[in-house]
Amino acid sequence: MEKLAELKALVETAEKEGAAFYEKNNKAAGTRLRNALQQIKVVATDLRKDVTEKKNAAK
Incomplete structure (x- = not known):
């Protein structure tokens, strides 16, 4: 969620x-x-990597 907040501030x-x-x-x-x-x-890009890692770790 920290990355999402940072992204929102940048936007x-x-x-x-x-x-x-x-x-x-x-x-x-x-x-x-x-x-x-x-x-x-x-x-x-960092956020996408984190999401992918978390998604794949759940398998």
């Missing part, structure tokens, strides 16, 4: 930065958005 950050980038044309927010998206990818 909220990405949403905030995306709004600043697209609505206010803030170029620095675009960089922060890209960083947040990369972190989302990493956390989501």
Whole structure:
């Protein structure tokens, strides 16, 4: 559940930065958005691994 909470926080950050980038044309927010998206990818991959391991361990 810790990873899910982290993922949710990252998505909220990405949403905030995306709004600043697209609505206010803030170029620095675009960089922060890209960083947040990369972190989302990493956390989501880790979460997928954990789910797969737990699912397979139950067999």
